[in-house]
Amino acid sequence: MSFLDELGSFLGSANNRSQILGDLLEHCYLALVPLVAGVVIAIALCWLGRTWRPMRGVLLAVANVVYTIPSLALFVVIPSVIGTKILDSINVVVALTLYTSALLIRPTLDALEAVPQQVIASATAMGYRPARRFFAVELPLAVPVLTAGVRVASVSNISLVSVGALIGVGGLGVLFTDGFQREYFSPIVVGIVLTLVLALVVDLLLVLLRRILTPWERASASARRAVPA
Amino acid sequence: MGAGIGFRSKGGARMISEIGDWFSDPANWRGAGGVPVRLIEHCAYVGIALVLAAIIAIPLGLFVGHTGRGATLLVGSGNAIRALPTLGLVTFLFLLIPKSTAAAIIGLVVLAIPPILAGTYAGLQAVDNDVVDAAEGMGMRGMQRLWQVEVPISLPLLLGGIRNAVLQLVATAAVAAYVGLGGLGRFLLDGLAILDYGEVAAGAVLTTALAIVLDVVLALAQRLLTPRGVRIAVKARRPAAKEVAA
Amino acid sequence: MTNRNRNRNRIGMALLAFVMLLTACGNPLEGGAEGSAGGAGGDIVIGASDVGESLLLAEIYAGALRNAGADNVTVRPPVGGREVVVQALRDHSLTLVPDYSGNLLRYFDDDNEATTPENVYAELRKVLPEQFEVLDQAPAQNTDVLVVRKDLAGEGVRTISDLAPRCDRLTFGGPGQWAERWKARIKELYGCEFAAITVTDTGGPVTVAALRSGEVQVADLFSTSATIGANGFVPLDDDKNMFPAQNIVPLVAKGALSEREAGALNALSAVLTTDKLTQLNVQYSEQKRNPLDIAEDFLRANGLG
Numbered sequence: 001m002s003f004l005d006e007l008g009s010f011l012g013s014a015n016n017r018s019q020i021l022g023d024l025l026e027h028c029y030l031a032l033v034p035l036v037a038g039v040v041i042a043i044a045l046c047w048l049g050r051t052w053r054p055m056r057g058v059l060l061a062v063a064n065v066v067y068t069i070p071s072l073a074l075f076v077v078i079p080s081v082i083g084t085k086i087l088d089s090i091n092v093v094v095a096l097t098l099y100t101s102a103l104l105i106r107p108t109l110d111a112l113e114a115v116p117q118q119v120i121a122s123a124t125a126m127g128y129r130p131a132r133r134f135f136a137v138e139l140p141l142a143v144p145v146l147t148a149g150v151r152v153a154s155v156s157n158i159s160l161v162s163v164g165a166l167i168g169v170g171g172l173g174v175l176f177t178d179g180f181q182r183e184y185f186s187p188i189v190v191g192i193v194l195t196l197v198l199a200l201v202v203d204l205l206l207v208l209l210r211r212i213l214t215p216w217e218r219a220s221a222s223a224r225r226a227v228p229a
Numbered sequence: 230m231g232a233g234i235g236f237r238s239k240g241g242a243r244m245i246s247e248i249g250d251w252f253s254d255p256a257n258w259r260g261a262g263g264v265p266v267r268l269i270e271h272c273a274y275v276g277i278a279l280v281l282a283a284i285i286a287i288p289l290g291l292f293v294g295h296t297g298r299g300a301t302l303l304v305g306s307g308n309a310i311r312a313l314p315t316l317g318l319v320t321f322l323f324l325l326i327p328k329s330t331a332a333a334i335i336g337l338v339v340l341a342i343p344p345i346l347a348g349t350y351a352g353l354q355a356v357d358n359d360v361v362d363a364a365e366g367m368g369m370r371g372m373q374r375l376w377q378v379e380v381p382i383s384l385p386l387l388l389g390g391i392r393n394a395v396l397q398l399v400a401t402a403a404v405a406a407y408v409g410l411g412g413l414g415r416f417l418l419d420g421l422a423i424l425d426y427g428e429v430a431a432g433a434v435l436t437t438a439l440a441i442v443l444d445v446v447l448a449l450a451q452r453l454l455t456p457r458g459v460r461i462a463v464k465a466r467r468p469a470a471k472e473v474a475a
Numbered sequence: 476m477t478n479r480n481r482n483r484n485r486i487g488m489a490l491l492a493f494v495m496l497l498t499a500c501g502n503p504l505e506g507g508a509e510g511s512a513g514g515a516g517g518d519i520v521i522g523a524s525d526v527g528e529s530l531l532l533a534e535i536y537a538g539a540l541r542n543a544g545a546d547n548v549t550v551r552p553p554v555g556g557r558e559v560v561v562q563a564l565r566d567h568s569l570t571l572v573p574d575y576s577g578n579l580l581r582y583f584d585d586d587n588e589a590t591t592p593e594n595v596y597a598e599l600r601k602v603l604p605e606q607f608e609v610l611d612q613a614p615a616q617n618t619d620v621l622v623v624r625k626d627l628a629g630e631g632v633r634t635i636s637d638l639a640p641r642c643d644r645l646t647f648g649g650p651g652q653w654a655e656r657w658k659a660r661i662k663e664l665y666g667c668e669f670a671a672i673t674v675t676d677t678g679g680p681v682t683v684a685a686l687r688s689g690e691v692q693v694a695d696l697f698s699t700s701a702t703i704g705a706n707g708f709v710p711l712d713d714d715k716n717m718f719p720a721q722n723i724v725p726l727v728a729k730g731a732l733s734e735r736e737a738g739a740l741n742a743l744s745a746v747l748t749t750d751k752l753t754q755l756n757v758q759y760s761e762q763k764r765n766p767l768d769i770a771e772d773f774l775r776a777n778g779l780g
Contacts (some may be wrong), residue, residue, distance in 0.1 A: 010763065013765045015765045015768055068396060068437070068444050069437050070396075070403050071400045071403075072403045072414065072417050073432070073434075074406055075432055076417060076429050076430075076432075077430065077433045080430070107290060134250065156311075159313065159314045160315075162314040162315065162316045162317060163314075163316055163404055165316060166316070166404070166407055166418065167421065168552065170552065172317075173317075175317075176314070176317045178322045179320060179324070180324070181527055182760045182763060183683075183760070185321070185324055188317055188321045188324065189321070191314065192314060192317040192318070192321065195313070196312050197363075200312075302508060323680070327684035327687070327688070328684070328688070331683075333684065408674060408681065409681035409684075415674075419651040419674070422651065422677075
């Protein structure tokens with residue numbers, strides 16, 4: 001059978017198709033929940049890091065160490081630490097949340113520290129208290145850099161979820177283990193293609209999200225265009 | 230899916246004692262499946278893949294960074310490769326080339342190329358145009374400029390790229406144990422198959438320790454190999470807001 | 476609206492959209508067998524170990540149970556070796572698994588010497604702990620088997636006894652635990668001591684590739700595996716009965732199945748022969764059919780569907 005024939009018969013089975021769809025949706029979930037959680041945690045930690053100076057160094061150091069831990073090692077160690085059973089999908093979610101947070105700490109800190117002093121000063125002058133100022137001024141200005149970090153994290157997460165198949169967690173990784181066990185190319189190819197497509201789609205959505213959240217960039221860009229350079 | 234299956238988590242003390250037991254068992258230090266051999270295997274895979282990836286990625290990055298040609302293609306394909314799922318890549322390669330080590334190393338090389346490429350390219354990008362102009366003004370030609378000015382300045386970022394690549398390699402080599410590769414991943418997967426918690430945790434500890442050690446060594450190298458002038462310049466530049474290339 | 480309110484609205488909308496995206500993906504963590512699976516009439520969760528055939532059998536069991544009227548039957552994807560699944564049965568994350576009589580006996584009673592199908596089954600029923608029960612065993616067996624390539628077989632090696640004098644010049648490839656389990660026994664029974672024992676995998680592609688390429692000259696595979704025939708390997712006869720009988724038998728968390736459900740599985744086991752099982756494996760690993768499709772066809776062909 002040529003490869004295309006094999007692919008045809010693989011996708012031709014309704015049972016196969018519904019399994020692939022299920023795997024895809026689960027993969028989606030396992031990659032995106034940590035992304036959102038990671039962003040929230042990174043922002044919260046950075047806010048703390050800016051309020052208490054000594055925490056900043058600790059934060060960067062810990063983030064560095066966490067990010068260094070190899071993926072499979074983290075997946076198998078987390079259950080003992082948080083008390084779940086080893087083959088539970090929550091382990092993957094927790095592990096990826098840790099990675100995402102660790103990855104985002106540095107860019108978030110940099111972004112927050114890059115907000116010009118004048119802007120903060122004027123916000124305070126306008127009567128913003130620190131918390132309000134954080135959410136209404138500093139965070140929105142940090143969005144571009146944050147999004148860049150989140151895009152990197154999303155690609156990483158989507159790729160790492162597959163490794164979860166080695167500890168029995170679903171997602172597209174199941175296609176790889178199945179294909180490997182049976183010397184069957186089709187599921188592997190389908191799995192790789194779907195992973196890439198998913199990464200692309202999520203990336204585009206994030207770019208879109210950034211556009212929505214930073215209307216001033218569009219405004220200033222069009223203003224610049226209106227005035228002859 | 231529900232609550233998963235598998236052995237219950239152990240209390241912290243018991244966990245540590247199981248790891249301790251595993252490490253103190255001399256049988257785990259002997260022979261082809263012992264810690265020293267697996268450690269060396271792992272380092273070998275990482276080393277070989279790193280060298281091969283660097284041979285491909287650094288010249289490519291230098292070319293694109295120096296001449297400015299093909300930048301979008303570079304960044305685009307780098308991102309695409311980063312999105313490749315590790316497990317998918319190594320299983321695919323194994324089916325093509327049914328030799329565990331060969332298939333795994335090719336996969337490792339492919340995955341190590343984007344970080345090194347990105348680091349090299351970013352490094353060259355970080356060279357101020359003024360510096361390049363000054364060098365030209367001093368009479369340096371293309372190759373001279375590249376090697377005497379641009380490369381030294383871009384060294385920190387290039388080494389940063391290598392650091393990332395090494396981390397990626399250590400992690401991926403562990404995953405590649407699935408297609409039969411040796412190295413520290415064997416403890417993780419073989420232990421998991423029979424629920425030998427001591428072995429699994431030992432594998433996790435060893436792999437993490439290796440990653441941390443290599444990272445620290447490379448961080449030091451990054452510090453030491455950065456020309457003093459660059460260190461000063463970078464410090465001076467830090468307060469300015471710089472957007473990370475999206 | 477002031478600018479800052481507009482921003483807040485934007486962020487809010489964006490977050491809402493994202494959350495909706497997430498819920499569209501579905502939460503795989505809810506609606507599963509939380510803790511207790513089983514109890515007559517409850518959810519039935521069938522497990523499979525990572526040997527391909529195990530998944531096939533699990534799907535066939537699932538099909539038989541559904542045809543017998545059970546309505547919430549799921550099959551979990553393969554997650555690991557026997558240790559994993561037995562543990563899961565104990566804590567009711569799983570209801571039943573297809574298993575092999577000999578391995579199961581040895582798991583619960585390390586030193587048991589039984590080797591024939593009847594003895595193994597009888598002993599198994601005796602040593603099985605309280606929380607488990609086994610249903611009827613099938614005539615089908617899937618035992619460990621040592622295989623060699625045609626060239627070695629051509630030199631007159633047809634049984635393990637034939638292999639024994641050459642062992643010290645040969646490299647063996649098999650699962651990680653093989654040495655621990657059989658190295659002493661094969662030496663004691665056959666006088667065979669391999670020059671080297673390599674860990675490949677549990678009868679999977681790495682082992683097959685290693686034997687094909689000559690990296691190992693003797694491999695441990697499973698007797699119903701389609702790869703033996705497909706690669707022209709020659710299985711060696713276990714003339715001194717080192718490997719015990721391995722009849723397919725459902726291992727069940729006690730009391731988890733109703734009489735009718737158990738009856739359905741017994742009817743299924745009665746028609747499962749070694750030949751039929753090998754054929755199923757051929758469909759799975761050579762023809763690459765979907766396990767659900769294979770199960771459906773099998774049940775129908777045998778009057779159980």
